[in-house]
Amino acid sequence: MNGITIALSKGRIFEETLPLLAAAGIEPLENPDTSRKLIIPTTREDVRLVIVRATDAPTYVQYGAADLGVAGKDVLLEHGSDGLYQPIDLKIAKCRMMVAIPAGFDYANAVRQGARLRVASKYVNIAREHFAAKGVHVDLIKLYGSMELAPLAGLADAIVDLVSTGSTLKANDLVAVEHVMDISSRLIVNQAALKLKRETLEPILAAIATVVER
Numbered sequence: 001m002n003g004i005t006i007a008l009s010k011g012r013i014f015e016e017t018l019p020l021l022a023a024a025g026i027e028p029l030e031n032p033d034t035s036r037k038l039i040i041p042t043t044r045e046d047v048r049l050v051i052v053r054a055t056d057a058p059t060y061v062q063y064g065a066a067d068l069g070v071a072g073k074d075v076l077l078e079h080g081s082d083g084l085y086q087p088i089d090l091k092i093a094k095c096r097m098m099v100a101i102p103a104g105f106d107y108a109n110a111v112r113q114g115a116r117l118r119v120a121s122k123y124v125n126i127a128r129e130h131f132a133a134k135g136v137h138v139d140l141i142k143l144y145g146s147m148e149l150a151p152l153a154g155l156a157d158a159i160v161d162l163v164s165t166g167s168t169l170k171a172n173d174l175v176a177v178e179h180v181m182d183i184s185s186r187l188i189v190n191q192a193a194l195k196l197k198r199e200t201l202e203p204i205l206a207a208i209a210t211v212v213e214r
C-alpha cells in the first residue's frame with residue numbers, strides 16, 4: 001500500500017492521540033468506540049487507522065502492517081521493541097508502574113528479612129528487573145488482568161501494576177509502596193517505511209512533534 005497506516009488502540013491512547021493527528025491534518029471519519037470497523041478512513045485520503053489491542057500495536061508496526069503506531073512504554077519494555085524506531089515521547093496516557101500491597105502487609109519488613117515474595121503481574125519482565133536490581137527475591141506469577149485481585153485472593157503478596165489516579169488501588173484496600181518507573185506512550189515507526197515513505201512520513205512526524213513540545 002502506498003498510503004500510511006497508523007495502528008492505534010481504542011480508549012485512552014486513541015483519545016489522546018486525536019489532537020496530535022489533527023495537527024497533521026488527520027481526522028478519523030468514524031469513532032472506533034461506536035463503529036465496529038477495524039479499519040477507519042481519515043480526512044486524508046492517503047492515511048488510514050487500524051484499531052488494535054494496545055499490546056498488539058508494536059507487532060503491527062514491526063511487521064510493516066502499519067507504518068506508525070502508538071504504544072505505552074510498559075508495552076514496549078515488556079514485549080520488546082526490536083526493529084522499531086521511537087522518535088517521539090508523546091507524553092500521553094501517562095501513569096506510573098508501581099509495586100502495591102494489601103494495606104496491612106509489612107512490606108519493608110518482609111524485604112528486610114529476605115523473605116521470598118510472591119509478586120503477581122502482567123509485567124513480569126519489568127518486575128523481574130526491578131526486584132533483581134534491588135536484590136529482592138521474588139517468585140513471579142504471570143497474570144493477564146485484574147492484578148488487584150491477586151493479593152486479596154491470596155495468590156500473591158504484592159503486585160506490579162500501572163497506577164494513574166490511584167482509585168483502583170484504594171477501592172481494593174491496596175497501597176503503593178514502590179515506584180518502578182514513569183510511563184507514557186511513544187510514537188513507533190517501521191524502519192523500512194521511514195526510508196521508503198519518508199516524504200509522506202516526515203511532515204506527519206514534524207507536525208506531531210510540534211504539538212507535543214507545545
Ligand code: PRT
Nearest residue numbers: 011012054055072073093094095162163164165166167168
Ligand atoms: O484495557 P485492555 O485490556 O483492552 O488493554 P490495555 O489495558 O492494554 O489497554 P489500555 O487502553 O487500557 O491501556 C493502554 C496504555 O495506557 C497502557 O499500555 C499504558 O501505557 C497506558 N495507561 C495509562 C494505563 C493507565 N494509565 C491505567 N491506569 N493502562 C492501564 N491502566 C489501568 C491499570 O492497569 C489499573 O488496572 O488502570 C487501572 C488503574 O487506574 P487508576 O486510575 O485507578 O489508578
Ligand code: MG
Nearest residue numbers: 011012054145
Ligand atoms: Mg486497560
